[in-house]
Amino acid sequence: MAENTAQAVVPEVLTSGARPSPVSTSIRGALRWLGIVPFGVYVALGLAAPTIAIAVAAFRNSSTGAFTASNFNTALKGTYLLGLKTSLLLSIATAIVPGIFGLLLAYAIYTAKRGNVLRQVVVTASGVFANFGGVPLAFLFIATLSTTGIVTGWIKDIFSVDIWNHGFTLYNTSGVFIVYMYFQIPLMVLVILPALEGLRPAWREAAQNMGAGTWQYWRYVGGPVLLPSFLGCLLLLFGSAFSAYATAEALTGGTIALTPIQIGALLNGNVLAGQENLGYALGLTMIVIIAIVMVIYTILQRRAARWLR
Amino acid sequence: MAAIASVEAGAQTPAPAAGPATRRRSFPVWRWAILLIAGAFFLIPLWAGVQFAGLKAFPDVFKQSGFVSAIGLSLRLAVITTVLTLVLMVPTTVYVHLRLPQIRPIMEAITILPIVIPPIVLIIGVLKVAPGFLLGTPYLLALVYVILAMPFAYRSLDAGLRSFDLKTMVEASNSLGAGWSTTLWRVVLPNIRTAVLSATVLTVALVLGEFTMASLALYVTFPVWIVQFEQNSGPVSVAASLLALFVTWILLMLIVAVGGRSARKRGGAQVALFTVTRQDVSQTRGEPE
Numbered sequence: 001m002a003e004n005t006a007q008a009v010v011p012e013v014l015t016s017g018a019r020p021s022p023v024s025t026s027i028r029g030a031l032r033w034l035g036i037v038p039f040g041v042y043v044a045l046g047l048a049a050p051t052i053a054i055a056v057a058a059f060r061n062s063s064t065g066a067f068t069a070s071n072f073n074t075a076l077k078g079t080y081l082l083g084l085k086t087s088l089l090l091s092i093a094t095a096i097v098p099g100i101f102g103l104l105l106a107y108a109i110y111t112a113k114r115g116n117v118l119r120q121v122v123v124t125a126s127g128v129f130a131n132f133g134g135v136p137l138a139f140l141f142i143a144t145l146s147t148t149g150i151v152t153g154w155i156k157d158i159f160s161v162d163i164w165n166h167g168f169t170l171y172n173t174s175g176v177f178i179v180y181m182y183f184q185i186p187l188m189v190l191v192i193l194p195a196l197e198g199l200r201p202a203w204r205e206a207a208q209n210m211g212a213g214t215w216q217y218w219r220y221v222g223g224p225v226l227l228p229s230f231l232g233c234l235l236l237l238f239g240s241a242f243s244a245y246a247t248a249e250a251l252t253g254g255t256i257a258l259t260p261i262q263i264g265a266l267l268n269g270n271v272l273a274g275q276e277n278l279g280y281a282l283g284l285t286m287i288v289i290i291a292i293v294m295v296i297y298t299i300l301q302r303r304a305a306r307w308l309r
Numbered sequence: 310m311a312a313i314a315s316v317e318a319g320a321q322t323p324a325p326a327a328g329p330a331t332r333r334r335s336f337p338v339w340r341w342a343i344l345l346i347a348g349a350f351f352l353i354p355l356w357a358g359v360q361f362a363g364l365k366a367f368p369d370v371f372k373q374s375g376f377v378s379a380i381g382l383s384l385r386l387a388v389i390t391t392v393l394t395l396v397l398m399v400p401t402t403v404y405v406h407l408r409l410p411q412i413r414p415i416m417e418a419i420t421i422l423p424i425v426i427p428p429i430v431l432i433i434g435v436l437k438v439a440p441g442f443l444l445g446t447p448y449l450l451a452l453v454y455v456i457l458a459m460p461f462a463y464r465s466l467d468a469g470l471r472s473f474d475l476k477t478m479v480e481a482s483n484s485l486g487a488g489w490s491t492t493l494w495r496v497v498l499p500n501i502r503t504a505v506l507s508a509t510v511l512t513v514a515l516v517l518g519e520f521t522m523a524s525l526a527l528y529v530t531f532p533v534w535i536v537q538f539e540q541n542s543g544p545v546s547v548a549a550s551l552l553a554l555f556v557t558w559i560l561l562m563l564i565v566a567v568g569g570r571s572a573r574k575r576g577g578a579q580v581a582l583f584t585v586t587r588q589d590v591s592q593t594r595g596e597p598e
Contacts, residue, residue, distance in 0.1 A: 035404035036412075042397055043419060046456040050434025051426070057437065105347050108340040118344075124561040127461075127511055128554060129351065134520040135536045136550030140354040143361035143547070150357040182354070185347070194468065239425025246520040250536070260429050267433055267525070283430035290425045298418045 051287060058284040062277040071281035080282060083257040087242060088289075090173055090258065094180040095238040101181075102188025102237075103230060109189070110196045123193070126186035133183050134246030141179045141251070145170050176248045176256060183247075184237050191236055195229035195304065228304035235297045239290055259286055355554075358547050366548035373545060379534030382447055386530065387516040389451040391509050394458045399505065402466040403497055406475055413467075420463035423456050431456070432522040447528040454516050461511040469504020470497075506564040514557045 061068045074080065109119045144151050147164045156162050169175055199222055207217045245260040254261055259282055266279035370376065405416055423431070435453050436444070443449045478500065482492040498505065520532040529537065531553065539546040 032408050035408060036401055039397060039401040042455070046435070046453060047419075047422060047426070047431070049438045050431055052434075053437040054430060054434045101343075101347075104339075104343050108343045111340065120562060120565050122344075122347075124565055125351070125558060127507070127561055128514055128558045131511070131514045131518050132554060133518065134532060135539065136518075136532070136547070136554070139361070139539075139543075139547045139550065140358040143357035144354045150360060151353060182351070185350075194464075236421065236424060243425055243427035243429075245427065245429045246524075260427050263427075263429050263433075264525070267429075279433070283427070283433065286427050286430060290427075294418065294422070294425065297421070298414065301417060302414060 054280045054283050054287070057277055058280040060277055062275060071277050072285070074278055075281040075285055079257060080259070080262060080278075083259045083262045084282075084285065086173060086257050087259040090177060090180075091238045091241040093177055094184050094241040095234045097177075098181045098184035099188050099230070099234045099237050102185045102233075103192055105185065106189045106192045106196055110193065122189065126189040129186035130183050130190055133244065135250040137179060137182055137247050138250035141170060141175075141182070145175075145178070171252050172256065176251060176258075179247055179251055180241055180244065183244075184241060187240055188233060188237055191233045192230065195226060195233070198229075199225060228300040232297050232300040232304060235293050235300070239293055242286065242290065355551065358551050362544040362548035362551065366542075366544040367552060369542075369545050370549045370552060373538060373542075375529070375534055375538065376549075379529050379531045382529065383517055383531035386447070386451045386454065387513045389448060390454040390458060390516050391512045393451065393455045394462050394512050395505065395508065397455065398459065398462045398466055398508070399498070399501075400493065402463060402470060403475070403493065406467075406470045407479060416463065417467075420459045422460075423458075424460045428457070428519075428521045429525065432525050436526065447526075447530075450519075450523055450526060450528060450530070451516075453522060454512075454519065457519065457522075458508075458512040458515055461515065462508040465504045465508040465511065466501060469501035469507075472504075473500050475500075503564065507561070510557065510561045510564055514561075517553050517557065 058071055059067050059069065061070070076084075105122070109116075109122045112119050141149075143149055146152065147162075152163060170178070203221055203225075204217055207221050212220070243260065245264060248256055248258055249261055249264060252261075254265060263279045263282050263286075266275050266282070402416075405413060432453065435449070439449055443452070475497070478496055479492055482496045487496070517531055519530070520536065523530040523533050524536070531549075535546050535549050538549070
């Protein structure tokens with residue numbers, strides 16, 4: 001080996017010099033992953049195991065326990081299919097509208113002076129309101145927009161119109177849409193602000209130096225950079241609305257045909273005993289939809305990460 | 310401060326000075342419109358709630374039967390959840406930042422899952438797989454709430470760790486002979502105090518407001534009690550939920566205000582929940598302090 005020509009010696013020296021390191025780096029490489037083992041185990045037990053349990057149960061017969069796809073035949077038909085459609089439409093609407101408004105609100109705070117009191121109020125309020133939901137939220141809107149609600153009264157006084165006589169109701173999908181905005185807008189503000197913070201002032205200055213106006217800056221610089229993050233946040237809002245249960249349940253008393261509410265009814269035994277596995281099938285259907293959404297979200301985040309570092 | 314900075318910048322390069330100046334003046338119109346709409350949308354229902362409950366109902370909340378045990382359980386769950394969340398997430402997030410920065414997108418995706426996986430689906434799954442000794446206690450909820458708190462906790466901590474030069478600090482600490490635990494406890498933690506506090510309050514807010522899982526697992530936490538109590542007295546029930554909302558909000562405001570002030574004193578970046586206000590080097594130079 002040592003008598004090799006100079007040409008061969010060079011790689012020989014290189015590999016012999018590096019020889020101890022591939023072993024140690026591979027050990028160190030494996031050891032590096034040890035640090036996230038507790039987190040990984042927790043997620044596996046708390047998130048993955050329950051999900052898998054539902055997935056398995058979804059394919060079993062409620063009474064016999066035999067494997068079957070019949071749960072899905074029921075889950076994708078009739079009222080359950082309608083529930084899924086309504087859930088999807090509601091979630092899309094409560095992603096797009098609060099998404100756009102939340103972006104505008106976040107931008108309004110972002111352009112406010114740094115450390116501004118207003119900014120702190122809005123950001124902290126967003127943290128609280130994004131977690132607000134369920135029965136208390138339903139109460140607030142019943143006090144506001146029900147037949148005897150405050151705003152209903154104001155509209156009656158000012159325009160002498162009772163909106164409840166003109167087709168308005170709080171207790172169907174359109175009512176749920178209004179109420180969902182109460183936690184969706186704050187959630188949007190929280191998740192889109194980091195992306196806005198990532199827009200460097202230098203980019204704007206550079207664009208201006210080259211003669212770009214506000215429109216051109218947003219069309220060719222700010223917009224394209226922000227777009228993946230914005231779409232990612234919309235998907236997040238979609239997921240949040242899609243998975244919401246307590247608010248719609250409280251507002252409509254469980255009468256609205258939304259998938260989470262149907263699952264709740266099946267598992268509380270309110271419908272018929274022995275239909276739990278239909279509930280699991282509906283749950284798995286939701287998870288599959290969410291999984292598709294998450295894959296798109298991850299791809300978009302990866303694109304966004306190119307600019308937002 | 311931003312306006313001053315842009316004027317300063319304008320003095321150096323006269324041409325674009327007119328741009329920022331006019332833009333700043335045209336901002337307030339739409340900005341105030343948005344803020345006004347948002348303010349109305351968020352505050353009117355709160356006000357309607359206060360009106361509906363009546364001010365008298367607020368002190369009554371504390372005297373109701375079942376209130377003490379429900380809030381007691383919720384507070385215990387909040388403490389356990391917060392401690393578990395911090396013990397799990399602080400070292401993990403620090404570790405990922407230092408050693409495995411390449412998996413940050415994966416962490417980002419995993420920790421967002423609890424927002425999008427329907428809680429109703431997750432809890433029935435948990436009830437299916439949880440071992441018997443856990444099923445009998447309400448503290449099972451705390452274990453699940455740790456999962457639910459991950460999206461907020463991870464994002465606050467991530468923002469906190471991005472706000473200062475973690476790598477240099479840790480290397481400096483290690484080269485001075487500090488071990489990992491000392492470094493984590495005495496170097497990293499003080500620097501992410503605001504982030505830890507935000508994560509804490511967001512976790513507490515979540516635990517105090519979570520209804521779906523608690524009600525399906527049949528434990529009477531504070532939100533479940535509110536709903537059960539609504540049948541007895543609507544106003545007191547509304548007052549109770551408003552009280553919880555306001556207390557959490559005030560706590561968060563205090564944390565951000567105190568954290569912000571100490572950050573300014575240290576001259577570091579400011580952490581506001583999920584975002585880091587980093588001053589660009591060029592801007593810091595241009596800004597007269």
